[in-house]
Amino acid sequence: MKKLLIGMMLLTLTMTPAIATARSYQISVSQFVEHPALDAVLKGFQDYLAEEGVDAVYNVHNAQANMATAGQIGTQIMGEKPDLILAIATPTAQAVAQALKKAPHMKTTPFLFTAITDPVEAGLVKDLHRPGGNITGVSDLLPLDKHMGMVLRFYPELKKLGVLYNAGEANSKSTVQGIQAIGREKGFEVIEATVSKSSDVYQATKSLVGRVDAVFVPTDNTVVSALESAVKVCTQMQLALFCADVDSVKRGAVAAMGFDYYKHGRQTGAMAKRIFNGANPGEMPVESQQELELHLNLTSAKQMGVTIPQALLDSADKIYE
Amino acid sequence: MSWYAALGALEQGLLYGIMVVGVYLTFRVLDFPDLTVDGSLPLGAAVSAVAITHGMHPFGALGLAMAAGFLAGMVTALLNTKLKILHLLASILTMIALYSINIRIMAGPNVSLLGVRTVLDWISDLGLTGYWAAPLLFGLLATGVTALVIWFLHTELGLTVQATGDNLRMITAQGVNTHNIIILGVGLSNALVALSGALVAQNQGAADVNMGVGTIIAGLASVIVGETLFGRGGITRGCMAALVGSIVYRMAIALALGLKWGAFAFTPSDLNLITALLVVGALMTPIVKKRWVRS
Numbered sequence: 001m002k003k004l005l006i007g008m009m010l011l012t013l014t015m016t017p018a019i020a021t022a023r024s025y026q027i028s029v030s031q032f033v034e035h036p037a038l039d040a041v042l043k044g045f046q047d048y049l050a051e052e053g054v055d056a057v058y059n060v061h062n063a064q065a066n067m068a069t070a071g072q073i074g075t076q077i078m079g080e081k082p083d084l085i086l087a088i089a090t091p092t093a094q095a096v097a098q099a100l101k102k103a104p105h106m107k108t109t110p111f112l113f114t115a116i117t118d119p120v121e122a123g124l125v126k127d128l129h130r131p132g133g134n135i136t137g138v139s140d141l142l143p144l145d146k147h148m149g150m151v152l153r154f155y156p157e158l159k160k161l162g163v164l165y166n167a168g169e170a171n172s173k174s175t176v177q178g179i180q181a182i183g184r185e186k187g188f189e190v191i192e193a194t195v196s197k198s199s200d201v202y203q204a205t206k207s208l209v210g211r212v213d214a215v216f217v218p219t220d221n222t223v224v225s226a227l228e229s230a231v232k233v234c235t236q237m238q239l240a241l242f243c244a245d246v247d248s249v250k251r252g253a254v255a256a257m258g259f260d261y262y263k264h265g266r267q268t269g270a271m272a273k274r275i276f277n278g279a280n281p282g283e284m285p286v287e288s289q290q291e292l293e294l295h296l297n298l299t300s301a302k303q304m305g306v307t308i309p310q311a312l313l314d315s316a317d318k319i320y321e
Numbered sequence: 322m323s324w325y326a327a328l329g330a331l332e333q334g335l336l337y338g339i340m341v342v343g344v345y346l347t348f349r350v351l352d353f354p355d356l357t358v359d360g361s362l363p364l365g366a367a368v369s370a371v372a373i374t375h376g377m378h379p380f381g382a383l384g385l386a387m388a389a390g391f392l393a394g395m396v397t398a399l400l401n402t403k404l405k406i407l408h409l410l411a412s413i414l415t416m417i418a419l420y421s422i423n424i425r426i427m428a429g430p431n432v433s434l435l436g437v438r439t440v441l442d443w444i445s446d447l448g449l450t451g452y453w454a455a456p457l458l459f460g461l462l463a464t465g466v467t468a469l470v471i472w473f474l475h476t477e478l479g480l481t482v483q484a485t486g487d488n489l490r491m492i493t494a495q496g497v498n499t500h501n502i503i504i505l506g507v508g509l510s511n512a513l514v515a516l517s518g519a520l521v522a523q524n525q526g527a528a529d530v531n532m533g534v535g536t537i538i539a540g541l542a543s544v545i546v547g548e549t550l551f552g553r554g555g556i557t558r559g560c561m562a563a564l565v566g567s568i569v570y571r572m573a574i575a576l577a578l579g580l581k582w583g584a585f586a587f588t589p590s591d592l593n594l595i596t597a598l599l600v601v602g603a604l605m606t607p608i609v610k611k612r613w614v615r616s
Contacts, residue, residue, distance in 0.1 A: 034590055051386060061578060062589035067532035068333060068539065069592070071525045076328020076578045078452075090431065091529055097435055098526035102452060103325070116527040123433030123526065167424055172429040196420055 023056035025276060028082035030073045030096055032089035033065040035221055036247050037261040041088055041115050044265020052273055067091055074099030078106055084272055087137075089221075090122050097124055098136070110281045113137035113269040116263070117171035117219075119286055127284040136284045138268045140259060142179040142219065142244055146292055148186065150257040151242050153309055155213055158188045162212035164230060166222035167194040174217040175244075192207045198226035205233040207265055214240040217248065218260060219259075227251050231300070235256070238305040249295040250320060254306050257294045264289055293317040323579065328452050330575035334568030335459040336520050339466050341547075344540035345563040346470065350556065351402075351486040351506045355535050356412040356594035358514045360419025361393045363533040366522035367423045367513025370432040373523070377587030379440045383519050386554060390515020394421060394508035401507075402500040423530045430530040455524060462520070466513065467560050473509075474556045482506045483556065542600060543567040549604045573599035 031038055042060070045236040049056050059080050063070035074095040077085055079134050085100075087093035100106055128139075132169060150156055163179060167174035176192060183190045191212050193204040201223055201225040208215055215234060217223050223230065224245065231252030234241040241251040246260050267287060275281055294312065297320040301308050313319070333484035340362060372382035393415060406541040426431055444458045467523035473479045484492040485502045493499055514536070522528040547566020551558060577595035 007608070026601070029587070060589045062592060064590070064593055066535055067525070067529060068337065068535075070522070070572055072326075072329055072333055072571065073578060074525075075332070076323070076326045076575065078324025078329070079325030079579075089530075091527070094433065094435060094527040095525050098524065099329070101526075102441075102455060114479075121433065122431070123435030126436075168420065168430040168431075170429060173429050 007165070024057055025083040026057050026059070026078050026080070027084045027086060028077040029058060029075045029086045029088065029273070030059045030070065030077060030092040031062045032062065032092045032219065034062060035225060037224065037245055037259075038088050038115060040261040041249065041265035041268070042086075043084065044262040044267075045114070045269040046265075047262075048159075048266040048269030049272060052269075053303070054273055054276060058106055063092060070095040070188075070263060071099075072210045078103040081105070082109065082273065085109060086268070086272070087111070087113045088115050089291065090116050093119075093124055093137075094122060099230070102143060107134075108164050110211060110275045111135045112268060112272060112275075112281070115264065117141050118174060121170070121174075130267045131286060132282045134281045136271065136281045136286055138271065139286055139288045140261075140264060140265060141159075141288055142175055142178070142258070143292065144175065144182060147216075147242075147244055147257055148179065148182045150255065151214060151216060152186065153242065153312060154242075154255070154306065158186075158213050158244050160189050160191055160212045162193060162208035162215040164195070164201070164208070164215060164217050164223050165220040166196060169197060169220055169222065172218050172220040175220075179216070179218075195222055198222055198229075200270065201226040202229035202233060205230045209233065209237045209239060212239070214242060217241070217253070219244045224248060227253070235300070235303045240304050241300070246293055248294040249297045249300075249318075252300050253297060254301045255294065255296045255308070255312070257292050259289050260293055263291075296320065323606060325343040326575045326579055327572070328456055330571040331568060332456045332524070334571035335456065335463040335564075336524060337517060337571065338463045338544070338564040338567035339520070340514045340517035340536065341540050341543040341563045341567040342467050342470055342560055343510040343517070344537070345544050345559060346513070347507055348541065348544060349486075349559060350474065350483055351503065351510075352410050352414035353399060353486070353503065354412070355394075355506060355507055355510060356409065357393055357397045357415045357419070357507070357511055358540060359533040360416040360423070360523070360534045361390045361511040361514045361533075362518035362536045363423050363530055364393055364419050364426075364526065365390050365518030366487055366528035366532060367426040367432070367530070368432055368515070370522050373434065373437055373439065379438060379443065379523060383440070383465060383516055386515045386519035387512040390518075390603045391508040391512040393515070394511030395504050397511070398504040398507040400498075402503055419533075425530060427530070433526065434523060434528070435526045440520070441523065447519055448596035459520065459524075463564060466516070468511070469563050470562050471557050474560075526542075539567075541568060543570045546570055546600060546603055549607055556578060569603055570600065573603065 061073040070092050087096045108251045127167045171259045180190045193208050195204045243256040244257045245258045249256045294316045295318045339483040347353045368389045369382035369386040397412045400406045401408045425461040444454045446582050485499050544563050546569050547562035551562040574596050
């Protein structure tokens with residue numbers, strides 16, 4: 001009897017549903033890993049909907065970088081029967097897509113993805129302009145020409161650019177190929193340094209010292225997680241460090257012309273609102289972020305021995321002293 | 322925990338259960354702590370994903386994945402037996418090498434299997450769809466594989482594998498070439514792990530080079546959970562306990578994912594902590610049970 005009682009208590013504990021008020025939307029979120037940029041996406045999404053007066057109740061799940069857990073979160077969400085699913089980053093979006101395939105009762109549930117570089121190669125949609133089904137989202141494909149344009153304004157004579165990334169990340173691999181193509185056109189060589197985990201970043205940055213004019217970090221989850229190691233080496237060795245996301249400037253990169261992932265999330269939130277107002281996700285083209293922001297860090301520039309052209313100082317959206 | 326989440330956990334438990342039986346084979350039967358699994362799980366996924374996208378039958382791709390896993394295990398065992406590298410280090414070396422090899426195999430870090438025919442489509446062709454197809458198929462595969470392993474361990478060769486783990490000096494005195502037995506055992510274990518990885522990839526819709534992270538942790542936890550709940554009595558019981566342990570472990574994660582305490586909700590980042598606590602809870606049950614029976 002005692003056993004039964006305790007068992008029932010445990011059961012009720014786990015089964016208490018979230019208290020939902022009338023006319024509110026339930027949104028299930030599957031995020032791959034805790035990471036400043038991905039966290040900013042979620043915050044932007046939630047803030048936008050809150051400001052627009054959309055009453056939303058969230059079930060946020062985080063796979064803590066574990067693929068098996070990402071798969072389980074997929075089935076977990078099928079059980080939550082939300083009004084909308086949001087998947088942040090490629091592995092979780094793939095896991096949700098696969099779970100949806102097996103859940104006939106979720107056939108009409110809208111599915112938004114965000115912070116995904118190449119939704120076509122990830123197998124999520126066949127056509128960016130007409131995704132079909134109930135799936136659409138926002139892609140964070142980098143406008144690489146703009147990024148490299150910024151680096152070239154710092155270093156018009158750039159000969160060798162070091163690129164620090166994890167060869168195990170699909171997004172980074174396609175970015176590096178893009179940078180190489182621009183390099184061939186503009187006449188600089190790309191020196192790659194790869195890591196496989198955050199703890200490799202320090203050593204990989206050191207390997208670039210003396211071989212490159214500047215270092216560029218794409219939106220690579222592994223390297224960005226341990227950006228401080230790269231900042232440290234670059235400060236010691238007077239090497240300029242540029243990034244592809246503006247959050248990294250606050251953490252010590254000289255400059256970045258890039259996404260504000262918070263805005264990325266807001267853009268995704270706007271798509272969610274349109275869906276709640278009756279739009280058909282399958283007919284909404286996959287969006288990408290158009291406006292880029294230039295962020296500069298004067299302290300890092302000084303420490304890394306970089307002079308910032310006056311024109312860039314004038315056009316910066318945000319300057320860290 | 323919702324019905325779907327429970328079925329999902331059962332599905333994952335069965336899928337990874339094949340891996341856990343493999344870990345049981347090295348960790349308990351052979352007494353060979355083998356970390357290769359963190360690399361051989363994505364290896365199996367990579368090989369099967371690439372094979373399928375090149376037009377191979379999904380079931381044939383499973384066989385190819387097992388062969389690749391066997392080779393990976395062989396490398397670890399060869400490093401250990403022939404080059405006298407400590408088993409832990411030998412397996413770590415193979416594991417980190419496999420990271421690069423897997424990227425080579427996939428020509429990149431991730432191969433998508435969304436929209437491609439997998440083993441699951443084969444069973445849904447039979448008319449079974451939705452949530453039941455996956456647990457049923459993986460249940461059949463996992464119990465079949467476990468039964469085969471149990472059968473193998475009772476053949477003459479299998480008994481030699483057992484004896485190699487139990488008493489190396491005795492079995493050497495019997496004139497058995499223990500090197501070959503270790504190579505066979507570790508190879509077999511990693512073939513199972515790779516099979517598990519191949520099925521995970523086909524089930525999750527993608528093979529990813531990072532999907533092996535934490536495999537050995539889940540494997541060891543599942544083996545020990547199984548042993549604690551079902552006791553360590555012989556090989557047959559051990560193999561079955563490994564499979565059940567895997568399901569219990571995944572149920573703990575599903576429970577942690579759905580945990581809400583009235584108005585107080587855990588934050589998503591608490592997941593690993595809650596999972597650990599739930600496993601501790603599961604491990605406590607035999608002790609608590611004993612106390613209750615006495616009182």
